Amino acid sequence: MGLRRVNRETTVRTERLDLEPLAVAHADEMAVVLADPALHAFIGGAPLTATELRARYERLAAGSPDPAVVWCNWVVRVRAGGRLAGTVQATVTDGGRTAEVAWVTGTEWQGRGIAREAAAALVALLTERGVRTVVAHVHPDHKASATVAHAAGLRPTEEEQDGEIRWEFRPCAPELRDEAVVRS
Numbered sequence: 449m450g451l452r453r454v455n456r457e458t459t460v461r462t463e464r465l466d467l468e469p470l471a472v473a474h475a476d477e478m479a480v481v482l483a484d485p486a487l488h489a490f491i492g493g494a495p496l497t498a499t500e501l502r503a504r505y506e507r508l509a510a511g512s513p514d515p516a517v518v519w520c521n522w523v524v525r526v527r528a529g530g531r532l533a534g535t536v537q538a539t540v541t542d543g544g545r546t547a548e549v550a551w552v553t554g555t556e557w558q559g560r561g562i563a564r565e566a567a568a569a570l571v572a573l574l575t576e577r578g579v580r581t582v583v584a585h586v587h588p589d590h591k592a593s594a595t596v597a598h599a600a601g602l603r604p605t606e607e608e609q610d611g612e613i614r615w616e617f618r619p620c621a622p623e624l625r626d627e628a629v630v631r632s
Contacts, residue, residue, distance in 0.1 A: 451518045451540050451577055452511065460522065462569045465562065467536060470521035472509060475502040477532045478523060481554035490587040517541055520574075524566045526557070533557035536570045538582075545580045551596060558592065564599035571600045575619045585612035 460467035468474075479498035488494055496504060512519045518540040524533045534553035540546070549570055553563040571582050584602055586593045588611075594604070602615035 451520055451544060451574075458573075460569050460573055462565050464527060465533075465565055465569070466525045466527055467522035467566060467569060468525055470505060470508055470523050470535065470537075472502055472505045474523045474532065475505050478505075478535070481532050481534065481556070482552065484555040486555060487552060490590045490593070512539075516543075518544070520547075522566075522570070524553070524562060526562065533562050534566065536566045538570060538574055538579075540574070540579065542581075544578055546583065547574045547579045547581070548583045548585075549574070549600075550584065551593075563592075563596045567596050567600040571602070571617060575617075580618060582617040584615045585609055586615055587612050 456469050458469065476498045479496065479501045482501075483495045485494060508519055508521050520538040520540060522536050524535060525531065526533050532554075534551065534557060536549070536551045538547040538549045541548075549567065551563050551567045551570075553566075574582055582600075582602060584597050584600075586597050586604075594615075597604075597615040600617070602617045605614045605616055607614040
């Protein structure tokens with residue numbers, strides 16, 4: 449199943465979370481989750497209103513206008529209580545081989561390992577579907593986001609873009625894994 453279809457049809461379940469395909473119907477609840485201006489300290493901007501978020505979610509749910517790019521977006525729902533806590537996303541390019549990922553967890557939900565669990569599930573899903581390079585950009589002062597990137601298997605590189613450090617994960621190619629097993 450291609451990533452476009454997975455993104456629209458697949459809920460990813462983790463120990464505590466459901467990553468649900470993003471829908472316009474999530475906008476009102478997510479506007480509350482993302483309302484804290486502190487969430488924008490490292491990325492700039494300001495919280496979107498429910499109306500603005502609905503318009504954004506309509507664009508995201510429609511998919512990338514570029515057929516060579518796949519937008520994958522999920523909301524993060526905490527099963528205990530059934531409330532939304534944040535989002536994870538990936539922009540997949542390079543024929544499905546590269547994905548740039550990002551995550552955001554509402555202030556109320558931070559410090560509970562939710563972003564770590566959701567980001568790790570996202571990276572696992574992407575690599576299971578053939579993504580060979582997963583990238584995230586993390587502000588050097590954003591220690592919590594660096595912790596999430598690390599927990600998802602990404603490692604910092606020497607590269608910087610727009611003041612952020614590029615983090616990467618490159619799973620071993622299947623043929624290298626098989627060879628490693630034979631040598632063990």
